Amino acid sequence: MSKFLRKFDFLQVILILSLALLYIPIIVMVVGSFNASQLANHWTGFTLEWFVKLFNDRRVLEAALLSVEIAFLASTISVILGTLIGISLVRVPRFFGRLLLTTMITAPLVMPDVITGLCQALLFNQTRVLFGWPTQGGFVTILLAHITFTMAYAAVTIQSRMLTVDRSLEDAAMDLGAGPVRAFVEITLPIIAPALFSSWLLGLTLSLDDVVIASFVTGPGATTLPMTIYSKVKLGVSPDMNALATIILAIVGAGVIISNIIMVRAEKQRQLDESKAMAEAH
Amino acid sequence: MSTNHQTAHRNAKQDPEKPWLNPNAKPFVRFQNVSKQFGDFTAVDSINLDIYKGEMFALVGGSGCGKTTLLRMLAGFLDPSAGKVMIDGTDVNGVPPYERPVNMMFQSYALFPHMTVEKNIAYALKLDKMEKDERKRRIDEALEMVQMSKFAHRKPHQLSGGQRQRVALARALIKRPKVLLLDEPLSALDKKLREATQFELMAIQYKLGITFIFVTHDQEEAMALSSRIAVLDKGQVIQVGTPSEIYEFPNSRFVAEFVGSTNMFEGTVVEDTPNQVVIESASTKGNINVDDVGRYQIGQTVWVNVRPEKIKLSKTKPAKHAGLNVLEGTVSELGYRGNHVIYRVKAASGKIIMVFAQSQNRTEELDITWDDKVFISWEADGCIIVKS
Numbered sequence: 100m101s102k103f104l105r106k107f108d109f110l111q112v113i114l115i116l117s118l119a120l121l122y123i124p125i126i127v128m129v130v131g132s133f134n135a136s137q138l139a140n141h142w143t144g145f146t147l148e149w150f151v152k153l154f155n156d157r158r159v160l161e162a163a164l165l166s167v168e169i170a171f172l173a174s175t176i177s178v179i180l181g182t183l184i185g186i187s188l189v190r191v192p193r194f195f196g197r198l199l200l201t202t203m204i205t206a207p208l209v210m211p212d213v214i215t216g217l218c219q220a221l222l223f224n225q226t227r228v229l230f231g232w233p234t235q236g237g238f239v240t241i242l243l244a245h246i247t248f249t250m251a252y253a254a255v256t257i258q259s260r261m262l263t264v265d266r267s268l269e270d271a272a273m274d275l276g277a278g279p280v281r282a283f284v285e286i287t288l289p290i291i292a293p294a295l296f297s298s299w300l301l302g303l304t305l306s307l308d309d310v311v312i313a314s315f316v317t318g319p320g321a322t323t324l325p326m327t328i329y330s331k332v333k334l335g336v337s338p339d340m341n342a343l344a345t346i347i348l349a350i351v352g353a354g355v356i357i358s359n360i361i362m363v364r365a366e367k368q369r370q371l372d373e374s375k376a377m378a379e380a381h
Numbered sequence: 382m383s384t385n386h387q388t389a390h391r392n393a394k395q396d397p398e399k400p401w402l403n404p405n406a407k408p409f410v411r412f413q414n415v416s417k418q419f420g421d422f423t424a425v426d427s428i429n430l431d432i433y434k435g436e437m438f439a440l441v442g443g444s445g446c447g448k449t450t451l452l453r454m455l456a457g458f459l460d461p462s463a464g465k466v467m468i469d470g471t472d473v474n475g476v477p478p479y480e481r482p483v484n485m486m487f488q489s490y491a492l493f494p495h496m497t498v499e500k501n502i503a504y505a506l507k508l509d510k511m512e513k514d515e516r517k518r519r520i521d522e523a524l525e526m527v528q529m530s531k532f533a534h535r536k537p538h539q540l541s542g543g544q545r546q547r548v549a550l551a552r553a554l555i556k557r558p559k560v561l562l563l564d565e566p567l568s569a570l571d572k573k574l575r576e577a578t579q580f581e582l583m584a585i586q587y588k589l590g591i592t593f594i595f596v597t598h599d600q601e602e603a604m605a606l607s608s609r610i611a612v613l614d615k616g617q618v619i620q621v622g623t624p625s626e627i628y629e630f631p632n633s634r635f636v637a638e639f640v641g642s643t644n645m646f647e648g649t650v651v652e653d654t655p656n657q658v659v660i661e662s663a664s665t666k667g668n669i670n671v672d673d674v675g676r677y678q679i680g681q682t683v684w685v686n687v688r689p690e691k692i693k694l695s696k697t698k699p700a701k702h703a704g705l706n707v708l709e710g711t712v713s714e715l716g717y718r719g720n721h722v723i724y725r726v727k728a729a730s731g732k733i734i735m736v737f738a739q740s741q742n743r744t745e746e747l748d749i750t751w752d753d754k755v756f757i758s759w760e761a762d763g764c765i766i767v768k769s
């Protein structure tokens with residue numbers, strides 16, 4: 100018994116430690132965003148000053164808008180491309196370079212961001228020399244760079260989902276009169292939709308998160324939100340960035356809570372339906 | 382309902398019309414020298430088959446003999462490597478599945494998991510752009526037919542195996558295809574449900590007049606359901622015939638052993654008269670008389686095939702008459718099966734002979750038990766010769 104207790108204590112200590120490790124920095128940041136003092140380690144009173152300052156800062160707002168635009172476009176385009184790659188890898192039995200594509204598609208997943216960023220930067224330099232495009236880094240170059248690496252994630256997620264979809268479902272749809280495209284859109288697509296959505300979310304997060312790759316390929320005038328935060332904080336403590344982080348945290352937190360509630364509700368509804376159907380059957 | 386099934390069954394069986402015997406009848410489905418290669422593996426090997434309108438045609442054979450491949454070529458999911466597949470007189474090579482007057486019920490059912498029972502069944506009609514009322518009527522009718530109206534709004538994962546199978550059947554039938562392909566339609570069901578569904582299938586087939594082509598592993602099912610059976614082995618058709626032809630007159634050891642139980646005696650022809658052949662066999666330590674009008678060469682190796690229910694068992698020596706084959710043996714095993722008893726009798730040669738004795742009126746035989754010395758006898762017209 101005592102042995103068990105000691106073990107239990109040990110587990111609890113680990114739990115508390117890891118929670119502390121995870122959440123103390125976040126708490127410090129949130130508290131800092133409401134702290135009247137410039138200095139993080141010194142509480143002088145509650146204020147919303149930093150939030151006001153943040154919303155008056157055009158640079159931050161523009162960066163946020165740019166980040167969101169890029170993230171939306173990059174994740175959407177990468178889901179489309181990833182779906183096409185997933186389909187061709189799973190459905191097309193043999194084509195030139197199939198094996199190469201299968202193995203190479205996962206490479207960006209394990210490649211350090213610095214390398215990916217460097218490669219992209221070098222590529223754009225080359226195309227500038229050869230074709231005169233892009234004249235300078237900016238929105239388009241960041242977008243393209245983000246598409247290339249989020250696409251790899253999307254392709255891998257979608258490919259693995261496609262592998263588990265019973266091929267005979269599409270056969271059945273075609274047998275019942277649907278053309279191949281229609282069979283795919285009406286049968287396979289709805290079945291893999293959750294995977295498409297999660298790889299879209301993943302792409303969105305990865306793109307919003309990225310500072311390294313974007314730094315390599317950007318040019319004058321195009322600064323994403325993470326780059327702004329990074330450059331501001333690099334120059335010294337900046338409580339308005341704490342305020343920004345707090346807002347992002349609130350959005351993410353709300354998103355997680357809402358999606359959980361929706362999921363629990365749907366599950367309850369499903370169980371209700373099922374038991375009702377069972378009751379009818381008897 | 383069940384009496385209807387019985388009638389339907391009887392009608393289908395008694396139907397005097399046998400289009401395959403009529404040289405002028407046009408087959409509805411025709412496989413003409415069809416082969417299918419996967420790489421250098423031949424899954425289907427120059428198959429010729431004619432299937433007529435309204436038939437209930439069974440494809441049987443061991444695992445991997447090409448049954449599914451044959452159906453998939455007919456449905457349009459595979460193209461033959463050689464030969465022609467014809468439906469209603471036209472070569473359908475290159476016609477995609479969605480343009481063939483053929484529907485298939487898949488081995489795995491392939492129900493759309495994200496659609497309700499009703500939506501699954503309605504899928505084909507939605508593609509047909511049918512009038513709303515008419516569509517609703519057809520769907521309700523189909524649900525009724527397979528007794529799934531109560532479950533119309535359930536998803537496939539909320540159904541039992543038997544219910545899923547019925548939905549799959551309704552979905553395949555909703556377009557009233559000219560040919561319905563069924564790939565082991567009943568294999569997932571337990572015995573009772575399987576038998577009930579066999580009757581339902583026959584009733585539906587009789588009512589709608591659709592040509593059914595079905596694959597089954599279960600030779601009893603093939604016997605019970607089909608107008609004709611094709612026995613396949615290694616991608617080739619070994620024999621095509623009515624259930625009783627296949628059972629009573631198998632053309633080879635493979636067919637005889639595949640369909641039902643049998644006793645096989647290897648031997649050589651020693652005498653060939655116009656109506657009777659005498660075969661000398663080591664496993665009977667003597668001669669076997671077989672009524673057979675065929676021509677054989679003396680010394681030719683053949684096999685005599687005797688079904689277990691054609692054999693009589695007795696403790697006393699049966700009265701000898703011309704053509705009767707008699708052997709002596711010892712009962713080595715006995716199994717009670719309710720409506721019949723299975724005996725395994727060891728003959729003097731050591732060969733085990735299987736005998737089915739009906740439990741009703743052969744009470745004498747039921748007295749026979751383990752280690753009894755018995756006489757086995759069968760008539761010359763109760764067995765047949767196969768040459769391969």
Ligand SMILES: Nc1ncnc2c1ncn2[C@@H]1O[C@H](COP(=O)(O)OP(=O)(O)OP(=O)(O)O)[C@@H](O)[C@H]1O
Nearest residue numbers: 419422424442443444445446447448449450451598
């Ligand atoms: N796409 C394919 N590629 C390669 N070989 C195949 C393919 N499809 C089938 N085969 C082979 O062709 C042979 C016949 O297959 P098929 O599925 O027609 O058998 P079956 O008679 O339906 O068997 P079962 O009773 O087990 O369902 C098998 O040996 C199988 O391995």
Ligand SMILES: [Mg+2]
Nearest residue numbers: 448449450564
């Ligand atoms: Mg099969």
